[in-house]
Amino acid sequence: MGNLIFKFFNLQIRDMKLTLKIWRQDNATTKGKMVDYPIDGIEGDMSFLEMLDVLNEELVVKGEEPVEFDHDCREGICGSCSLQINGEPHGPDRLVTTCQLHMRSFNDGDTITIEPFRANAFPVVKDLIIDRSSFDRIQQAGGYVSVNTSGNTIDANATPVNKEDADDSFNAATCIGCGACVAACKNASAMLFTSAKVSQYALLPQGKIEATERVQAMVRQMDEEGFGNCSNTGACELECPKGISLENIARMNREYMSATTEG
Amino acid sequence: MSVLDSKIPEGPLADKWTKHKNDINLVNPANKRNIDIIMVGTGLAGGSAAATLAELGYNVKTFCYQDSPRRAHSIAAQGGINAAKNYQGDGDSNYRLFYDTVKGGDYRSREGNVYRLAEVSGNIIDQCVAQGVPFAREYGGLLDNRSFGGVLVSRTFYAKGQTGQQLLLGAYSAMNRQINRGKIQSFNRHEMMDLVLVDGKARGIIARDMVTGEIERHSAHAVVLASGGYGNVFFLSTNAMGSNVMAAWRAHRRGAYFANPCYTQIHPTCIPVSGDHQSKLTLMSESLRNDGRIWVPKNKEDVLAIREGKKKPTDLSEDERDYYLERRYPAFGNLVPRDVASRAAKERCDAGFGVNKTGEAVYLDFKSAIERYGKEAAFKHGHKNPSDEEVTKLGKEIIESKYGNLFQMYQKIVDQNPYETPMMIYPAVHYTMGGLWVDYNLQTTIPGCYATGEANFSDHGANRLGASALMQGLADGYFVLPYTIGDYLSKDIRTGKIPTDSTEFDAAEKDVKDRIDRLMKASGKHSVDHYHKLLGKIMWNKCGMARNATDLQSALDEIKALREDFWANVKVTGKEDTKNAELEKAGRVADFLELGELFAKDALHRNESCGGHFREEYQTEEGEALRDDEHFKYVAAWEYTGNPRDAKLHKEDLTFNNIELKTRSYK
Numbered sequence: 024m025g026n027l028i029f030k031f032f033n034l035q036i037r038d039m040k041l042t043l044k045i046w047r048q049d050n051a052t053t054k055g056k057m058v059d060y061p062i063d064g065i066e067g068d069m070s071f072l073e074m075l076d077v078l079n080e081e082l083v084v085k086g087e088e089p090v091e092f093d094h095d096c097r098e099g100i101c102g103s104c105s106l107q108i109n110g111e112p113h114g115p116d117r118l119v120t121t122c123q124l125h126m127r128s129f130n131d132g133d134t135i136t137i138e139p140f141r142a143n144a145f146p147v148v149k150d151l152i153i154d155r156s157s158f159d160r161i162q163q164a165g166g167y168v169s170v171n172t173s174g175n176t177i178d179a180n181a182t183p184v185n186k187e188d189a190d191d192s193f194n195a196a197t198c199i200g201c202g203a204c205v206a207a208c209k210n211a212s213a214m215l216f217t218s219a220k221v222s223q224y225a226l227l228p229q230g231k232i233e234a235t236e237r238v239q240a241m242v243r244q245m246d247e248e249g250f251g252n253c254s255n256t257g258a259c260e261l262e263c264p265k266g267i268s269l270e271n272i273a274r275m276n277r278e279y280m281s282a283t284t285e286g
Numbered sequence: 287m288s289v290l291d292s293k294i295p296e297g298p299l300a301d302k303w304t305k306h307k308n309d310i311n312l313v314n315p316a317n318k319r320n321i322d323i324i325m326v327g328t329g330l331a332g333g334s335a336a337a338t339l340a341e342l343g344y345n346v347k348t349f350c351y352q353d354s355p356r357r358a359h360s361i362a363a364q365g366g367i368n369a370a371k372n373y374q375g376d377g378d379s380n381y382r383l384f385y386d387t388v389k390g391g392d393y394r395s396r397e398g399n400v401y402r403l404a405e406v407s408g409n410i411i412d413q414c415v416a417q418g419v420p421f422a423r424e425y426g427g428l429l430d431n432r433s434f435g436g437v438l439v440s441r442t443f444y445a446k447g448q449t450g451q452q453l454l455l456g457a458y459s460a461m462n463r464q465i466n467r468g469k470i471q472s473f474n475r476h477e478m479m480d481l482v483l484v485d486g487k488a489r490g491i492i493a494r495d496m497v498t499g500e501i502e503r504h505s506a507h508a509v510v511l512a513s514g515g516y517g518n519v520f521f522l523s524t525n526a527m528g529s530n531v532m533a534a535w536r537a538h539r540r541g542a543y544f545a546n547p548c549y550t551q552i553h554p555t556c557i558p559v560s561g562d563h564q565s566k567l568t569l570m571s572e573s574l575r576n577d578g579r580i581w582v583p584k585n586k587e588d589v590l591a592i593r594e595g596k597k598k599p600t601d602l603s604e605d606e607r608d609y610y611l612e613r614r615y616p617a618f619g620n621l622v623p624r625d626v627a628s629r630a631a632k633e634r635c636d637a638g639f640g641v642n643k644t645g646e647a648v649y650l651d652f653k654s655a656i657e658r659y660g661k662e663a664a665f666k667h668g669h670k671n672p673s674d675e676e677v678t679k680l681g682k683e684i685i686e687s688k689y690g691n692l693f694q695m696y697q698k699i700v701d702q703n704p705y706e707t708p709m710m711i712y713p714a715v716h717y718t719m720g721g722l723w724v725d726y727n728l729q730t731t732i733p734g735c736y737a738t739g740e741a742n743f744s745d746h747g748a749n750r751l752g753a754s755a756l757m758q759g760l761a762d763g764y765f766v767l768p769y770t771i772g773d774y775l776s777k778d779i780r781t782g783k784i785p786t787d788s789t790e791f792d793a794a795e796k797d798v799k800d801r802i803d804r805l806m807k808a809s810g811k812h813s814v815d816h817y818h819k820l821l822g823k824i825m826w827n828k829c830g831m832a833r834n835a836t837d838l839q840s841a842l843d844e845i846k847a848l849r850e851d852f853w854a855n856v857k858v859t860g861k862e863d864t865k866n867a868e869l870e871k872a873g874r875v876a877d878f879l880e881l882g883e884l885f886a887k888d889a890l891h892r893n894e895s896c897g898g899h900f901r902e903e904y905q906t907e908e909g910e911a912l913r914d915d916e917h918f919k920y921v922a923a924w925e926y927t928g929n930p931r932d933a934k935l936h937k938e939d940l941t942f943n944n945i946e947l948k949t950r951s952y953k
Contacts, residue, residue: 050864068560068701076565076815083813083868088860091867093353095526097566099695100451101357116698123698148497149865156474159354163466167459168418172338172764174409176416180373183427193420193445196452200356229418 036067036127042134043078045090048147051154055147057136067127071114072097072104074126092151097122099264102199105206106151107138112203112262120201120264140206144213144249157248158200158216165240166220168229182228192226195219197265204259204267210251215259217245218275219267225278235282242279290543290923290938293725294398299944300380303402306726307769311776318343321775322506322784324491326478326533328355330450330756331739332512333457334763340461340469342768344775347504348461349476349493351528351870356458359514359526360759363450364571364692366432366442367756369407374431378439380404385945387754390436390623391719391747392897392913393947394549394921396940398726399744406765407757411443413764419456421445434752435572436623442753447571447691453756457763476502477870478533479798481509481540481735484790488537488735492791492798496870499863501798503791505784507775508734510767511537512759515718515740517550519878519885520830521822523715524556524569530874531881534722534741542730543923543936545723545743547881548889551750551898552831553716554627557699558647567714568699570650570692572752575620577655577685578709580631581607582639582648592641599641599649599708610634614908618952625749625898625911626952628713632831633909635712642710651708656681713831717755719746719898720888723923723938727770728762731923736771738762743921748897802862805872810857814871817852821845821875821882829886834902838890842883842931849879883930891935894918915947 040063048055062078069077072094079089095103104121108114114124129135137151145153170176196219204215221238224230230237253272260269295306313321321344325336328350340346350358372378383404388395411429415421422430422444431440445452464470475496482490482505490505513533517523538544555570583589584606591597611630612619622630631648640646660681664672672680682705686693693704700710722730722737724744729736739759746754785791828841852875860866895904895911896918904912919940924933 066561066563069563070565070699073563073565077563080813080815083857083859086810086857086859089868091865095352095357095528096359096362097527098362098568100362100448101352101359101526103352103357118694119698123695125698125701127701152865155353159356159462159472159474162356162459163462165466167463168416169463170416171341172334172413172417172460173341173768174406174413174765176412179371179411179415180428182415184423185427186423186425189420189423189427192418193422193452196420196445196455197448199451200354223420224418227418227420229416 038063039065039067039126039129039131041065041129041132044134044136045151046138047090047150050149051146065126067125069126070097070122071106071108071124071126072122090151091149094122099123100199102201105140105153105201105203107140107206109136112140112206113264118264118266120199140202142202142205142211142250144211145202145205153202155200155202157250158202158213160248161213161217161241161244162220164244165233165237168224169233184227188226192223195222195226195267195271198267199265201264203262203264205250207258207262208251208254209256209258210254212253212259213245213248213250214253214272214275215263215267215269217241218271221275221278222271225274234278238275238278238282290723290921290936291725292396292398292938293727294396295726299397299401302398303405310769310773313772313776313779315343317779319345320782321345321778322347323771324504324506324509325349325512326491326510327358327512327514327741328458328461329358329360329512329514329739330454330457330759331741331763332510333358333454333461334760335510335512335738335767336470337457337460337464338764338768339771340464340467346464346470347473347506348470349473349478349491351475351477351496353474355461355472355474356455358454359529360454360756361451362526363756364447364569365434365573366444366449366753367410367453367760368434368441368751368753369411369443369757370404370441371408371411373429374440376439378441382439383407383441386437387745387751388747388945389950390751391749392911392950393747393915393919393942394546394896394940395745395747397942397944402766403745403758403761406761409765410757410760414453414456417456417460419445419452421452432573433576435575435621436751450756453760457760478513478536479873480794481537481732482791482794483540483732484784484788487733489784490786490791492794497865499861499866501795503786503795505786505791507778507781507784508736508771510736510738510771511722511741512738512763513741515721516878516881517715517718519821519882520715520825521818522559522564522567522826524553524567527566530877532874532877534737535877535881537722537730537732537735539926540732541926542732542735543723543925544720544884545921545923546720546748546888547885547924548829548892548899549719549748549897550715551624551717551719552628552713554624554631554713555650555711556714557696558642558710558712559644568695569714569716570696570709570711572624574650574689574692575627577688578620578650578652579609579654580611580620580627580648580650581609582634582641584608586638589639589641593643608639615952622952623749624752625900628831629900631713647710647712649708650711652685652704653708656685656705659684717750719743719748719750723921727773728767729770729774734774736767738767748899801873802869804853805856805858805869805876806862808856808858809854811855813857814868814875817848817856818871818875818878820848821879824848825882825885829889832900832902833889835890838886841886842890845879845883845886846931849883852876852879880930884924884933887931887933888922888924892918892922913949
């Protein structure tokens with residue numbers, strides 16, 4: 024509510040005092056715990072990660088180890104940032120990554136819980152950093168079209184593609200591989216992630232040729248990595264910062280069914 | 287001073303690349319299996335090259351500091367990729383793309399390289415479509431194009447505002463295919479700490495496993511650096527937080543010349559700095575200048591009233607606004623090239639007309655476009671006398687369909703609705719045209735060490751055109767390097783595996799460990815970011831959009847003093863044998879503190895203005911860049927001699943046989 028009043032008068036939110044409860048863990052083999060950090064002087068215009076920068080600068084000056092978290096582009100496209108904020112992947116705002124979340128989404132006096140994305144297939148590396156190489160391995164199992172890259176192919180306009188299919192393929196391909204879908208799912212399922220890649224290719228003539236092998240190989244790898252079954256709750260779509268649609272899961276199920284029947 | 291040989295093949299411009307490919311040596315498939323290549327960086331240039339080299343049969347090891355190759359900063363490129371396909375039938379050709387690029391670079395790039403870039407550009411699009419990259423299409427099913435700055439044709443292919451993402455994921459998927467075949471070993475969360483030379487040739491690297499802190503030795507027959515640009519020397523830039531110059535700088539210290547370090551692109555349309563906490567800057571695509579009009583208030587009283595919140599920009603009438611680009615450049619208006627638009631914004635803000643609390647912002651206004659599109663749409667719907675509300679509603683819909691994702695991004699960051707009130711923008715560091723000097727084969731001055739993409743200097747001269755960075759990265763990676771590196775490796779087929787237990791590897795590893803040790807043991811007064819921010823301020827204020835000899839001279843001294851202070855007083859927390867973000871940053875900032883000094887030296891020596899390099903002493907009466915072709919028509923390649931300011935200059939004269947040297951004018 025507090026922020027609504029600020030917004031109504033078009034004021035900058037300044038000097039917020041917050042309590043951060045942050046997951047600290049030395050490495051993959053040690054136990055972690057939540058640690059409280061009071062912080063003040065936070066402005067509404069700061070991004071969530073800039074707020075953590077402020078905390079880390081204070082910790083470094085005190086000689087303490089700063090909180091480690093993954094981040095890189097800080098504009099919502101690289102998919103590095105992966106914080107579970109107050110129980111939600113990427114926090115309370117919709118269609119944003121953690122780096123695009125701003126402190127004006129919080130109120131003076133708030134307590135904010137910050138944890139890594141939780142899943143057996145995403146072991147913690149340190150503090151808020153997780154290992155998402157399981158996602159890479161799913162892609163390596165078949166997330167590509169098997170053409171060589173020497174350029175000796177047909178002209179780009181030799182095969183027209185229906186615009187709607189091309190747009191749907193693009194929308195599926197905008198997945199940034201952050202893992203919010205897995206973190207949002209009570210079963211830690213990777214169906215949304217995997218189905219987005221399967222869909223991108225299934226919708227294009229270039230990808231159809233290997234569609235059967237691809238969906239089988241990627242689903243097999245997904246299961247081997249220890250991701251859970253789809254919970255059908257749609258939490259993944261809701262929390263996805265890029266709005267990847269559940270339709271992709273339905274499409275992958277169809278592809279998988281027909282691959283299994285064929286096989 | 288020596289004169290560098292660029293090894294441009296003889297013969298007519300259009301035949302050089304074909305002739306060269308026919309002349310160079312090849313490695314037979316059986317021998318490729320015995321040859322190892324190290325690739326540092328997995329963005330467009332590195333990812334595409336790694337995939338193609340592995341496809342050809344070489345054993346490739348890739349290294350990236352991110353947790354996955356898919357996160358390299360190429361992913362953030364928005365607008366598109368140029369290619370001379372001439373699908374629109376609007377008169378495009380390889381020559382025209384070549385011409386636009388050389389002219390856009392203010393005649394400071396190499397003809398032979400740029401023509402080759404244009405020549406292979408069409409093939410990039412074929413290749414990417416075959417790989418399943420979902421480019422934007424028209425209703426007929428064919429590929430769509432859009433226009434970009436500085437050209438008269440529509441040659442830009444795109445995937446909404448995420449072209450870089452789609453192209454990078456294409457290269458990443460090609461890499462994945464080779465990883466699955468066992469031909470690429472991918473080392474993620476690894477940072478190259480040094481280049482190892484054996485008998486004068488690049489034979490490997492020392493890398494740090496960023497999770498365990500382990501220092502590792504990796505050998506190969508050739509090392510390719512595809513590690514991106516160095517815009518983060520300014521601290522604030524549109525680069526990713528981790529983008530750094532370490533790989534290129536370590537190679538420079540080992541003997542690779544660094545070319546034109548002062549050529550930096552300051553992009554005119556970025557979201558302005560909002561406070562001291564700012565960690566990075568966000569670009570708003572160049573495409574917005576097609577429909578947005580740039581202005582500041584005419585009167586200082588209005589400027590102050592706006593800053594104090596007493597007036598809104600929408601309160602100002604047309605005659606109270608100064609559309610300064612339209613005023614100064616009636617022919618090109620808001621679509622002047624990036625360097626010109628950036629300097630004009632700085633000029634207005636320096637004169638006190640900046641519209642935000644820091645005084646460093648101008649307006650980018652879509653009101654006229656919303657009205658124009660709204661009227662057109664109403665007319666098409668058969669409403670000949672539409673109400674103002676209807677016009678605005680329809681106009682906003684059109685703007686949303688064109689730029690919706692950018693408007694959303696702006697609103698999230700600034701918390702203002704750009705459909706209702708003009709955007710605030712200001713120039714920011716975006717891309718570095720300078721980089722490691724390479725010859726036509728993309729080889730640096732160290733035999734066996736290659737540089738591709740933004741890490742090299744070769745194709746964009748003193749200013750890069752929009753949508754050309756993606757083109758260059760993929761051209762180098764898919765189509766150029768895989769050929770040229772074979773010529774070098776053909777002499778290595780009998781060499782056998784390069785051992786890592788040699789004295790050269792011992793010495794390089796010791797250097798790396800000593801350096802880490804020094805950082806960990808410094809006295810510990812200030813954080814790494816403290817130094818990085820101070821360096822950024824010096825760079826921005828004295829080596830930024832406008833430079834002069836006095837400031838550059840003082841920048842040289844200030845950077846040196848800051849570097850000495852850094853090594854004595856930096857505080858690196860944690861331990862060296864664990865994941866340690868502070869240590870990672872410290873190593874990178876240490877190199878920026880050396881590069882910054884060479885940057886200033888290069889800018890000071892170049893007594894002319896060209897492209898992104900604007901020296902205040904060298905301008906026309908109207909304040910435009912004044913080139914000096916008689917004295918500076920060369921590439922400045924610097925040799926490391928132990929101290930950045932003592933770097934030794936080597937020149938590569940640029941010859942223009944196919945294009946006439948002219949002064950750019952946009953009036």
